[in-house]
Amino acid sequence: MRTLDVAVVGAGPAGLYAALLLAEEGFDVGVLEEHSVVGVPAHCTGVISDEVSDLFKVPDSLVLNRPSACALVSPSGRTVRIDGGGCASRFCNSPTALTACSERRLPESRS
Numbered sequence: 184m185r186t187l188d189v190a191v192v193g194a195g196p197a198g199l200y201a202a203l204l205l206a207e208e209g210f211d212v213g214v215l216e217e218h219s220v221v222g223v224p225a226h227c228t229g230v231i232s233d234e235v236s237d238l239f240k241v242p243d244s245l246v247l248n249r250p251s252a253c254a255l256v257s258p259s260g261r262t263v264r265i266d267g268g269g270c271a272s273r274f275c276n277s278p279t280a281l282t283a284c285s286e287r288r289l290p291e292s293r294s
C-alpha cells in the first residue's frame with residue numbers, strides 16, 4: 184500500500200495546483216478524485232485568462248481561439264465586457280486541458 188505525505192481531495196484547478204505546489208516542495212502527494220476522468224463532467228466553459236493559462240502551463244495545442252474581446256453574461260442578464268488581449272483571451276477544451284495539466288505536472292503515481 185502506498186503511503187502519502189498529503190492526500191488532496193478533488194482534482195479541480197484548486198486541488199491540482201495545491202498538489203503541484205506541495206510536490207514541488209518535496210512532499211509525496213496523491214490526488215483523490217471521485218470521477219474516473221479528471222475534468223469530466225465539464226464544469227467550465229473553457230474561457231481562461233492568460234494568467235491562469237500561464238500558471239497551469241496550458242499547451243498551445245489546446246487553445247482553440249484567442250478572441251480580442253469577451254462578454255460575460257450572468258444568469259440575471261447583466262453583462263461585463265472585457266476588451267483587449269490578455270484579459271480573458273483563451274478558449275480551450277477545459278476537461279482536456281485539466282487532464283493534460285494533471286498528467287504533466289503531478290508526480291508519477293507509485294503502486
Ligand SMILES: Cc1cc2nc3c(=O)[nH]c(=O)nc-3n(C[C@H](O)[C@H](O)[C@H](O)COP(=O)(O)OP(=O)(O)OC[C@H]3O[C@@H](n4cnc5c(N)ncnc54)[C@H](O)[C@@H]3O)c2cc1C
Pocket residue numbers: 192193194195196197198215216217218222226227228229230231232
Ligand atoms: C457552468 C460553469 C462554467 C464555467 N466556466 C468557466 C470559464 O469559462 N472559465 C473559468 O475560468 N471558470 C469557469 N467556471 C468556474 C470554474 O469552473 C471554477 O471556478 C473552478 O472549477 C473551481 O475550481 P475548484 O478546484 O475550486 O473546484 P472544482 O473544479 O469544482 O473541483 C472540485 C473537484 O473535487 C471533486 N470532489 C468533490 N468532492 C469530492 C470527494 N468527496 N471526493 C473526491 N473528489 C471530490 C469534484 O469531482 C471536482 O473534480 C465555470 C463554472 C461553471 C459552473
